[in-house]
Amino acid sequence: xxxxxxxxxxxxxxxxxxxxxxxxxxxxxxxxxxxxxxxxxxxxxxxxxxxxxxxxxxxxxxxxxxxxxxxxxxxxxxxxxxxxxxxxxxxxxxxxxxxxxxxxxxxxxxxxxxxxxxxxxxxxxxxxxxxxxxxxxxxxxxxxxxxxxxxxxxxxxxxxxxxxxxxxxxxxxxxxxxxxxxxxxxxxxxxxxxxxxxxxxxxxxxxxxxxxxxxxxxxxxxxxxxxxxxxxxxxxxxxxxxxxxxxxxxxxxxxxxxxxxxxxxxxxxxxxxxxxxxxxxx
Amino acid sequence: xxxxxxxxxxxxxxxxxxxxxxxxxxxxxxxxxxxxxxxxxxxxxxxxxxxxxxxxxxxxxxxxxxxxxxxxxxxxxxxxxxxxxxxxxxxxxxxxxxxxxxxxxxxxxxxxxxxxxxxxxxxxxxxxxxxxxxxxxxxxxxxxxxxxxxxxxxxxxxxxxxxxxxxxxxxxxxxxxxxxxxxxxxxxxxxxxxxxxxxxxxxxxxxxxxxxxxxxxxxxxxxxxxxxxxxxxxxxxxxxxxxxxxxxxxxxxxxxxxxxxxxxxxxxxxxxxxxxxxxxxxxxxxxxxxxxxxxxxxxxxxxxxxxxxxxxxxxxx
Numbered sequence: 001x002x003x004x005x006x007x008x009x010x011x012x013x014x015x016x017x018x019x020x021x022x023x024x025x026x027x028x029x030x031x032x033x034x035x036x037x038x039x040x041x042x043x044x045x046x047x048x049x050x051x052x053x054x055x056x057x058x059x060x061x062x063x064x065x066x067x068x069x070x071x072x073x074x075x076x077x078x079x080x081x082x083x084x085x086x087x088x089x090x091x092x093x094x095x096x097x098x099x100x101x102x103x104x105x106x107x108x109x110x111x112x113x114x115x116x117x118x119x120x121x122x123x124x125x126x127x128x129x130x131x132x133x134x135x136x137x138x139x140x141x142x143x144x145x146x147x148x149x150x151x152x153x154x155x156x157x158x159x160x161x162x163x164x165x166x167x168x169x170x171x172x173x174x175x176x177x178x179x180x181x182x183x184x185x186x187x188x189x190x191x192x193x194x195x196x197x198x199x200x201x202x203x204x205x206x207x208x209x210x211x212x213x214x215x216x217x218x219x220x221x222x223x224x225x226x227x228x229x230x231x232x233x234x235x236x237x238x239x240x241x242x243x244x245x246x247x248x249x250x251x252x253x254x255x256x257x258x259x260x261x262x263x264x265x266x267x268x269x270x271x272x273x274x275x276x277x278x279x280x281x282x
Numbered sequence: 283x284x285x286x287x288x289x290x291x292x293x294x295x296x297x298x299x300x301x302x303x304x305x306x307x308x309x310x311x312x313x314x315x316x317x318x319x320x321x322x323x324x325x326x327x328x329x330x331x332x333x334x335x336x337x338x339x340x341x342x343x344x345x346x347x348x349x350x351x352x353x354x355x356x357x358x359x360x361x362x363x364x365x366x367x368x369x370x371x372x373x374x375x376x377x378x379x380x381x382x383x384x385x386x387x388x389x390x391x392x393x394x395x396x397x398x399x400x401x402x403x404x405x406x407x408x409x410x411x412x413x414x415x416x417x418x419x420x421x422x423x424x425x426x427x428x429x430x431x432x433x434x435x436x437x438x439x440x441x442x443x444x445x446x447x448x449x450x451x452x453x454x455x456x457x458x459x460x461x462x463x464x465x466x467x468x469x470x471x472x473x474x475x476x477x478x479x480x481x482x483x484x485x486x487x488x489x490x491x492x493x494x495x496x497x498x499x500x501x502x503x504x505x506x507x508x509x510x511x512x513x514x515x516x517x518x519x520x521x522x523x524x525x526x527x528x529x530x531x532x533x534x535x536x537x538x539x540x541x542x543x544x545x546x547x548x549x550x551x552x553x554x555x556x557x558x559x560x561x562x563x564x565x566x567x568x569x570x571x572x573x574x575x576x577x578x579x580x581x582x583x584x585x586x587x588x589x590x591x592x593x594x595x596x597x598x599x
Contacts (some may be wrong), residue, residue: 048533061549065537075544078545
């Protein structure tokens with residue numbers, strides 16, 4: 001009996017074309033069709049080739065080869081899991097694994113009016129650029145006042161964000177820098193503190209919003225270190241809310257936050273599409 | 283076609299990937315080792331004014347001091363401990379030796395020296411007691427008392443390092459490991475040692491001399507502070523002759539070590555400097571000639587681990 005390979009296209013395309021397709025597929029599985037020595041050498045060399053042959057692309061850029069990026073990703077994942085307070089390792093993980101997600105984010109920013117402005121003007125959120133006294137003087141409930149309150153309550157500062165080092169594109173380096181600086185603003189908008197639970201919730205939201213593998217890994221592995229009751233609150237109320245808000249909301253990088261300090265937090269939430277946070281003591 | 287140019291191209295790409303092309307891009311003077319023009323010197327593959335190098339190297343070691351030992355173990359898979367043990371065996375100190383350990387930083391050589399001298403002294407004591415079969419109890423207890431009072435037999439080690447952070451880490455380590463006597467810590471520059479002439483029996487510098495701006499000055503200072511009959515010992519990364527091992531070593535150095543530096547110590551640049559500075563150091567023969575120029579005699583070297591590390595030894599006679 002004649003053997004008929006079970007190609008999906010067998011019934012839908014004419015017989016000859018179908019046979020051709022199946023022959024091509026069979027060649028892929030041919031164990032004797034190994035790549036030639038020169039191809040292997042070229043592939044290995046490509047793995048070791050540094051990304052910045054012309055020098056650093058932006059201040060602080062460290063050119064790396066694909067092999068180094070892979071080692072960095074693995075090592076930083078392990079280090080971040082071992083000691084979650086190593087923010088530099090989380091940052092490195094984000095940079096080395098996020099190139100696809102960063103490109104998608106950059107495209108989203110380019111196709112939005114406000115996002116495009118941000119890409120052009122490149123604003124930075126730093127204590128030196130913020131009018132701290134002015135923001136503190138704003139009425140309660142405004143975005144600026146609540147952000148200041150968040151910084152003071154949790155004793156954090158926007159200046160401790162690591163600059164991008166291993167991203168091999170100058171614009172994408174800015175995108176990830178902006179993402180890091182907007183992270184604190186997300187805490188404010190979502191009403192989450194900077195303890196482990198709050199960080200995990202924000203990571204779930206960001207994972208859905210940005211698609212960065214580092215956020216997804218943090219969201220999945222972060223809860224490992226939480227106590228049982230916190231885990232329960234997390235899974236029953238906080239994660240569904242964070243995921244829903246993330247799916248509903250517009251791209252968080254497309255808001256020019258520096259112009260929204262006087263806006264009320266609730267109104268900004270509604271504008272972006274974030275659902276009101278569940279009322280739980282964290 | 284692809285096969286013939288592929289191999290050559292991949293070799294070129296490989297060399298490029300090892301960072302040497304960066305040096306060309308940065309306008310290094312032909313990748314040469316001896317740069318005398320306009321008081322410039324090399325800092326890894328970069329070119330910097332001589333005055334700046336000392337400061338930059340100081341900053342490198344200041345930032346890596348706390349993680350120095352962990353990084354040494356990770357980068358060399360613990361083999362650095364064997365290298366240092368071999369150095370001590372070659373030194374073979376006896377109780378009473380005065381050692382100066384320059385660039386001694388976290389004290390690895392000094393601690394090994396103390397252990398070696400202590401065990402030598404115990405061994406000699408045991409031999410002495412064995413050979414005198416009919417000692418009275420008083421004589422036996424007296425020899426043990428002597429041993430307790432001077433467990434090192436008068437040996438002293440002075441650890442000299444230019445970097446205060448490294449000395450601080452070293453002192454903490456000494457306290458933690460219980461080394462209380464026979465040690466002294468001095469902050470000083472290898473090019474201008476704060477010691478009198480003809481003071482020490484042995485001078486060691488382990489993995490430090492390649493960071494010195496003027497190696498010849500450091501060698502002259504070494505000659506000065508040693509007693510006649512004193513020995514100069516240098517443990518340093520050197521050039522690998524075997525081409526296969528050299529390629530694997532280059533691959534490991536340039537691809538893996540900076541990554542380890544970033545992950546363990548959070549510092550890529552310092553470990554990039556480290557691997558580049560190893561490539562800039564003279565070969566075994568060139569360094570031997572430099573040591574002979576400083577006045578040392580019977581200068582020899584010994585390769586360890588296929589030339590990754592070499593121990594140079596010379597005598598002041």
